Amino acid sequence: MKLSQYGYDFSPEMLAKYPAENRDESRLMVVNRATGTIEHRIFKEITDYFGEKDTFVFNDTRVFPARLYGNKEKTGAEIEIFLLRELNRDLRLWDVLVDPARKIRIGNKLYFGNDDLLVAEVIDNTTSRGRTLRFLFDGNYEEFKQTLFRLGETPLPRWVREQVEPEDAERYQTIFAAKEGAVAAPTAGMHFSRHLMKRMEIKGIEKAFVTLHVGLGNFRTVDVEDLSKHKMDSEQFIVPEQAASLVNATKREGHKVVAIGTTVMRTLETAVSTGGMIKPMEGWTNKFIFCPYEFSVADAMVSNFHLPYSTQLMMVAAFGGYDRIMEAYKIARQEGYRFGTYGDAMLIL
Structure with a gap:
């Protein structure tokens, strides 16, 4: 076939x-x-x-609410992160997609939430669009996960509808x-x-x-x-x-x-x-x-x-x-x- x-x-x-x-x-x-x-x-x-x-x-x-919106350090450029999978629980490492990918380099810091509630550092470029992020968080794992998911959005596919609604x-x-x-x-x-x-x-x-x-x-x-x-x-x-x-x-x-x-x-x-x-x-x-x-x-x-x-x-x-x-x-x-x-x-x- x-x-x-x-x-x-x-x-x-x-x-x-x-x-x-x-x-x-x-x-x-x-x-x-x-x-x-x-x-x-x-x-x-x-x-x-x-x-x-x-x-x-x-x-x-x-x-899980896999889509997050944040900003790049210094420039404040808007960044969309799509969480793919958790790589290491203890180190807070996640495999993610980044859009726009061209603006992100290893070592860049990304900020999420009001008052920079969550910070992530880019530590690897895995594919043309993919990245590995290390989230920097002082609390325990459960507090980190709750914060991450609270900031996230339901990952409804874009081809279904651009705007996610509460009932989704x-x-x-x-x-x-x-x-x-x-x-x-x-x-x-x-x-x-x-x-x-x-x-x-x-x-x-x-x-x-x-x-x-x-x-x-x-x-x-x-x-x-x-x-x-x-x-x-x-x-x-x-x-x-x-x-x-x-x-x-x-x-x-x-x-x-x-x-x-x-x-x-x-x-x-x-x-x-x-x-x-x-x-x-x-x-x-x-x-x-x-x-x-x-x-x-x-x-x-x-x-x-x-x-x-x-x-x-x-x-x-x-x-x-x-x-x-x-x-x-x-x-x-x-x-x-x-x-x-x-x-x-x-x-x-």
Whole structure:
């Protein structure tokens, strides 16, 4: 498969700028691989397709307020910092993106908050845009983290909306977000409400939670036509013993495993062993899934409608079948489905 095969007729008007009023009332396109049929439903009706002892696997990562605004020493130039990951807790070292990058050099100090509440020193240039910062803070670690996150802003992607609004702090997060570490939300999970989760429980549908801390690499532009030459950025993941046991039991008993989102699918396919069973493990994954690919774990998956040429679209096409998914995307455009982070969802059976 080539990069050029993942383009489609796209316009910015297709992107949802705001989420549905109720999480579970976005639209749901249901694509059946066995019959080739497509249905148009409401997301909360997803339980109609599953039964007792089927297992939904969720990503319980939590997005932290990763975007900060500050000023450069001496010149006072405005600087935007995007926190990517904590490198060293004790030394207060963070891997960050800086905009505009050309104004920042090693040794520069950056100031954040009123009265220079937080100061950072640039200690390394890691990439053309990336930097390593050492935050200078006299208090203990918890005080530092609270200050850092208080100054930060919800990292809603710019292509969704330029202006972050107060409700984004809650809506750009799943209701089961627990383990802090993502700079982008696992969007398929954002369609689940507490009411829907309760209905799943009543029906006997099981829930398993894995963690993959979504990084910006998940959205990095693919710039090679030959997809086998694209390298994904590594992202940290955890598959707990409880999740592995539940998924394995579900498979052994002949029930369905449902991956809620591409991040869950990447995690499951990273942790799978021979025979399609999941191993409890943690580490970093740079797994890149595109056609052709033989999936080992999930029987179904939920995903949002992704942008052209994105690695997420490539994975969805690998799972649902390239021709089928590209046709489904064409129908979605005709039917007015909303694309992107706050958009509608697709269930592939």
